[in-house]
Amino acid sequence: MKAAVIVFPGSNCDRDCKTAIERTTGAAVDLVWHGETALPAGLDLIVLPGGFAYGDYLRCGAMASLSPVMTEVKTAADRGVAVAGICNGFQVLCEARMLPGALLRNAGLKYVCEPVDLEVVNAQTRFTAGYRDRRQARMTVGHGEGNYFAEEETLDRLEGEGQVVFRYRSNPNGSARDIAGIVNDRGNVLGMMPHPDRAFEAELGSADGALFFQGVLASA
Amino acid sequence: MSAADSKTIAETAVEFGLKPEEYQLIVQRLNREPNHLELGVFSVMWSEHCSYKSSKAHLAKFPTTGPRVIQGPGENAGVVDIGDGQAVVFKMESHNHPSFIEPYQGAATGVGGIMRDVFTMGARPIALLNALRFGDPAHPKTRRLVAGVVAGIGGYGNCVGVPTVAGETNFHRGYDGNILVNAMCVGLADTDKIFYSAAPGVDLPVVYFGSKTGRDGIHGATMASAEFGEDSDDKRPTVQVGDPFAEKLLIEATLELMASGAVAAIQDMGAAGLTSSSVEMAGKGGVGIELNLDMAPQREEGMSAYEIMLSESQERMLAILKPGREGDGRRIFEKWGLDAAVIGRTTDTGHLVLTHRGEVVCDIPLGPLTDDAPLYHRPWVEPHAEPHLDPASVPAPKDWAAAVLTLIAAPDVASKRWLWEQYDRHVMADTLEDSATGADAGIVRVHGSKKALALTSDCTPRYVAAGPFEGGKQAVAEAWRNLTAVGADPIAITDNLNFGNPERPEIMGQLARAIDGMAEACRALDFPVVSGNVSLYNETGGVAIPPTPTVGAVGLIPDYALRADFASMKPGDALLVVGASHGELGSSLYLRELFGREDGAPPPVDLEFERRNGDFVRGLIRSGLVSAVHDLSDGGLAIAAAEMALASDVGVELSPTSQTHAHAFLFGEDQGRYLIATSDASVIVAAGHLAGLNIALAGQAGGTDFACHDLFRTPLARLREAHEGWMPAYMGGA
Numbered sequence: 007m008k009a010a011v012i013v014f015p016g017s018n019c020d021r022d023c024k025t026a027i028e029r030t031t032g033a034a035v036d037l038v039w040h041g042e043t044a045l046p047a048g049l050d051l052i053v054l055p056g057g058f059a060y061g062d063y064l065r066c067g068a069m070a071s072l073s074p075v076m077t078e079v080k081t082a083a084d085r086g087v088a089v090a091g092i093c094n095g096f097q098v099l100c101e102a103r104m105l106p107g108a109l110l111r112n113a114g115l116k117y118v119c120e121p122v123d124l125e126v127v128n129a130q131t132r133f134t135a136g137y138r139d140r141r142q143a144r145m146t147v148g149h150g151e152g153n154y155f156a157e158e159e160t161l162d163r164l165e166g167e168g169q170v171v172f173r174y175r176s177n178p179n180g181s182a183r184d185i186a187g188i189v190n191d192r193g194n195v196l197g198m199m200p201h202p203d204r205a206f207e208a209e210l211g212s213a214d215g216a217l218f219f220q221g222v223l224a225s226a
Numbered sequence: 227m228s229a230a231d232s233k234t235i236a237e238t239a240v241e242f243g244l245k246p247e248e249y250q251l252i253v254q255r256l257n258r259e260p261n262h263l264e265l266g267v268f269s270v271m272w273s274e275h276c277s278y279k280s281s282k283a284h285l286a287k288f289p290t291t292g293p294r295v296i297q298g299p300g301e302n303a304g305v306v307d308i309g310d311g312q313a314v315v316f317k318m319e320s321h322n323h324p325s326f327i328e329p330y331q332g333a334a335t336g337v338g339g340i341m342r343d344v345f346t347m348g349a350r351p352i353a354l355l356n357a358l359r360f361g362d363p364a365h366p367k368t369r370r371l372v373a374g375v376v377a378g379i380g381g382y383g384n385c386v387g388v389p390t391v392a393g394e395t396n397f398h399r400g401y402d403g404n405i406l407v408n409a410m411c412v413g414l415a416d417t418d419k420i421f422y423s424a425a426p427g428v429d430l431p432v433v434y435f436g437s438k439t440g441r442d443g444i445h446g447a448t449m450a451s452a453e454f455g456e457d458s459d460d461k462r463p464t465v466q467v468g469d470p471f472a473e474k475l476l477i478e479a480t481l482e483l484m485a486s487g488a489v490a491a492i493q494d495m496g497a498a499g500l501t502s503s504s505v506e507m508a509g510k511g512g513v514g515i516e517l518n519l520d521m522a523p524q525r526e527e528g529m530s531a532y533e534i535m536l537s538e539s540q541e542r543m544l545a546i547l548k549p550g551r552e553g554d555g556r557r558i559f560e561k562w563g564l565d566a567a568v569i570g571r572t573t574d575t576g577h578l579v580l581t582h583r584g585e586v587v588c589d590i591p592l593g594p595l596t597d598d599a600p601l602y603h604r605p606w607v608e609p610h611a612e613p614h615l616d617p618a619s620v621p622a623p624k625d626w627a628a629a630v631l632t633l634i635a636a637p638d639v640a641s642k643r644w645l646w647e648q649y650d651r652h653v654m655a656d657t658l659e660d661s662a663t664g665a666d667a668g669i670v671r672v673h674g675s676k677k678a679l680a681l682t683s684d685c686t687p688r689y690v691a692a693g694p695f696e697g698g699k700q701a702v703a704e705a706w707r708n709l710t711a712v713g714a715d716p717i718a719i720t721d722n723l724n725f726g727n728p729e730r731p732e733i734m735g736q737l738a739r740a741i742d743g744m745a746e747a748c749r750a751l752d753f754p755v756v757s758g759n760v761s762l763y764n765e766t767g768g769v770a771i772p773p774t775p776t777v778g779a780v781g782l783i784p785d786y787a788l789r790a791d792f793a794s795m796k797p798g799d800a801l802l803v804v805g806a807s808h809g810e811l812g813s814s815l816y817l818r819e820l821f822g823r824e825d826g827a828p829p830p831v832d833l834e835f836e837r838r839n840g841d842f843v844r845g846l847i848r849s850g851l852v853s854a855v856h857d858l859s860d861g862g863l864a865i866a867a868a869e870m871a872l873a874s875d876v877g878v879e880l881s882p883t884s885q886t887h888a889h890a891f892l893f894g895e896d897q898g899r900y901l902i903a904t905s906d907a908s909v910i911v912a913a914g915h916l917a918g919l920n921i922a923l924a925g926q927a928g929g930t931d932f933a934c935h936d937l938f939r940t941p942l943a944r945l946r947e948a949h950e951g952w953m954p955a956y957m958g959g960a
Contacts (some may be wrong), residue, residue, distance in 0.1 A: 015563065016471050018387025022655040025673075039561075056653075058385040061471025117380050117648045120662075148384070148650040204652045209671075209786070211663075 007033035007223045009051040014040045014070045019056035026203040030216040031223045040073040051088045054095025066151045067097030089195045096197030105197045107156030113180025117150040123175040128168040133196045136221025143214035145200035152199040154181040242269035255594040263532045263588050270498035271595045280602050280728035281760045287745040288755040302343040304756025306718045313417045315349035318410035318722040318778035320761035324465040325407040329374025333407050334382035334468040340411040342494035345477050348421040349413025353670045354383050356393040356409045357683040357776045361402035380648040385470035390649035391660040391668030397637040403766030408722040410778040423493040425511030425546050428574045435566035436542040437472050440525035443538025453765040472541040479562040488551035495542040501535045503544040509596035514575035519582040523565035531582035606734035612692040615812035615826030617890040626938035631948045633861045636819045640952035664793030664873030666711040680714035680781035687772040689828030692813040694736045698743025699831045705779035706751050707857045710840040713789040713847035714781025721758040726770025728762045736773040750833035790847045792856035793873035799927040800907035805839045805899030806920040809890025815860045816893035829895050836898040843900045854903040864892040866901045877929035
């Protein structure tokens with residue numbers, strides 16, 4: 007098992023993701039600088055971590071989506087490699103058009119850091135395989151722009167095709183249809199606002215995030 | 227320069243905040259009049275903010291050494307050994323004046339500045355705390371200041387990716403015209419990789435890196451060392467603007483540069499920017515320094531030497547590299563996209579020599595700027611101290627339930643969820659306890675180990691105002707107690723002394739006596755001071771703030787599995803109070819919130835029992851004998867028990883003893899006490915008595931009400947509504 011975590015200038019959950027994956031799955035994790043024009047060989051998972059890539063200047067994720075390494079990430083995704091964008095990474099994937107929709111400013115207009123209870127809407131994806139027997143998870147969010155928005159037809163299609171994978175039980179940011187995480191139509195690119203990388207050991211308040219990393223790498 | 231040219235240099239000196247006799251001293255030391263730039267350099271280096279000229283003589287009273295202390299005060303931050311080759315590096319600093327003028331940027335750059343002090347020492351920042359004092363909630367400016375300061379702290383810390391895990395927030399009309407924003411940063415380093423600021427030799431390259439220098443924050447240190455008048459809003463141009471993204475890049479680049487082995491000495495550009503960083507590095511190293519200001523990265527064209535030297539633009543560093551290592555620097559700065567340039571060299575002249583556009587524009591000896599700066603033994607008088615208040619003279623409440631609800635919803639006690647939900651408390655994935663979890667201190671793991679650090683910030687300004695000596699003692703003791711209550715060994719403190727104008731003997735008396743009290747508590751509790759900051763001239767229109775010596779403290783938990791919080795009380799647990807209860811009501815929250823009175827001596831701190839009670843409680847925690855622990859502070863037993871009930875979501879039935887009046891029993895703020903919840907009460911009581919400690923049964927956990935005999939009974943839900951409701955209602959749509 008092998009994973010890579012992309013490091014943009016301003017990423018701040020890169021080391022957290024590396025630690026979470028290593029401790030929960032034993033997989034080897036490379037930190038890959040955004041300026042690279044090649045990815046390590048044999049990757050089973052690429053993570054775009056949380057943070058404030060390029061300071062969130064212009065629009066969250068907008069500049070990072072144009073980083074040199076993103077060309078390689080897209081190519082890998084086209085080959086079927088699993089790509090997960092967490093928090094800021096979700097924003098980057100939307101800006102890169104690898105996922106539909108956009109993340110707007112929270113409905114409350116303030117940054118929000120709190121625990122969230124999630125419903126695992128679709129446990130049949132490679133990212134949610136670990137939740138098959140329980141269909142729920144507790145993690146935390148920490149973001150100012152996590153309010154998922156897409157046109158009605160897109161939302162209908164996402165729901166109809168099982169592409170909505172996580173839903174908030176109590177919506178912290180105004181997201182359309184309480185959406186916390188989605189996958190692309192092929193099911194190998196995921197974006198989510200909650201942080202499995204901050205909920206992978208019981209003493210952090212929840213170990214439910216461990217199932218995320220274990221599930222996706224076990225299915226690799 | 228035209229405005230300056232039309233005045234004599236002596237007149238300009240007054241404008242720069244120098245006293246006429248200080249100006250004369252400069253002329254004497256130089257044997258000539260300084261030029262405009264040299265005067266600027268002197269004025270910031272001799273400002274209260276940079277020179278500690280009024281407080282130094284008193285600060286010397288603090289104990290600053292101990293078996294764990296690697297670096298005490300005098301460097302960018304204190305360094306304390308936590309075993310296994312690791313050290314905790316921390317400091318607290320104020321950004322009061324800028325935050326009052328421009329709350330968002332003032333608070334944001336306060337967070338940025340204190341982080342730089344910590345990573346400059348070679349530590350990765352792992353936690354942030356903040357201690358905030360605002361004016362009366364009813365004051366027209368307060369709400370806007372709260373909203374701005376909180377957004378600024380969150381906006382900066384969240385982006386950089388360091389969790390904000392604990393803090394304190396008070397409201398009092400004494401801060402109406404001068405709020406306090408004290409930020410603390412805690413970092414982790416290897417003991418053999420600590421970096422210092424002293425230049426280690428001559429003819430070494432001096433490298434500037436980070437953001438470009440602009441015209442912002444010029445003379446900020448001088449502004450921070452003066453009282454506010456009517457014109458405070460006109461001082462907005464002296465406030466700096468922060469860029470947390472640049473700070474994040476700066477942290478990573480600095481730590482990478484240090485790891486490359488290229489760094490010989492390093493210093494951030496904080497207050498007084500390039501002036502203080504270059505002067506301090508050369509001064510501490512006993513060498514000279516020569517800078518070519520044309521080489522300094524600049525944001526705009528046509529900046530004068532004066533502007534470059536006095537700018538407080540943020541996110542800048544100055545490093546002295548080992549010979550021939552400029553290449554490592556260039557590679558790392560390019561990777562992180564930072565401006566950088568070799569701007570000078572260390573010399574053997576003992577002088578600060580600046581050249582600009584081919585001319586020497588400043589040539590002054592370093593001695594008078596640093597070691598030989600003015601030092602004042604300012605006159606002081608014994609400050610006002612309230613007489614002791616007999617609990618019997620204080621009335622009982624007419625409606626007990628209403629009294630409890632009033633206190634739990636009082637601005638100083640009410641839940642601050644509104645603000646801490648705007649702070650990222652979880653980034654770095656090592657946070658065990660934060661503002662949300664119900665513990666007396668924030669706790670972060672030492673990454674990859676069983677160890678954890680407990681962090682707290684404490685001061686009870688109303689106690690210090692009513693008795694500076696006892697109040698100073700109490701601030702240190704409460705910090706020690708909060709760390710103990712989570713099961714940590716308290717190891718060291720940083721202090722942030724916020725006072726009024728030291729030129730007034732009464733204020734100087736508050737400072738002197740508060741330091742005496744703090745120093746006594748530090749000695750008794752083996753709790754050395756390793757870093758700190760002094761903020762004086764916190765006055766507006768001649769009215770000083772309540773004296774506020776904030777204590778930021780760090781404790782070490784050897785195994786975080788053996789720790790305590792106050793959110794784990796179980797139904798059926800007995801509640802015990804460890805420590806003697808006399809029912810002290812002087813300067814209590816009860817007196818202030820219910821009767822509008824702020825009189826009476828603060829509760830005295832018996833340091834011997836503080837220590838014995840604390841050591842006993844820590845032992846219980848490590849033996850796994852308690853389910854929950856909470857220190858007794860604002861509002862006494864009633865509020866501590868209410869907070870424990872709310873955090874645990876379990877009811878409490880209190881049972882008053884006959885020794886004191888019921889209201890003194892419930893609301894007295896006697897020090898050195900802990901509330902513990904346990905299923906092993908008899909074992910603990912027996913052990914406590916054997917140890918010669920005062921320990922008494924105070925109630926029982928269970929049900930869904932918060933109650934005390936026939937005095938009051940309130941559903942927890944109602945209590946929660948009052949506790950959680952105040953701040954969102956107050957902030958409204960802000």
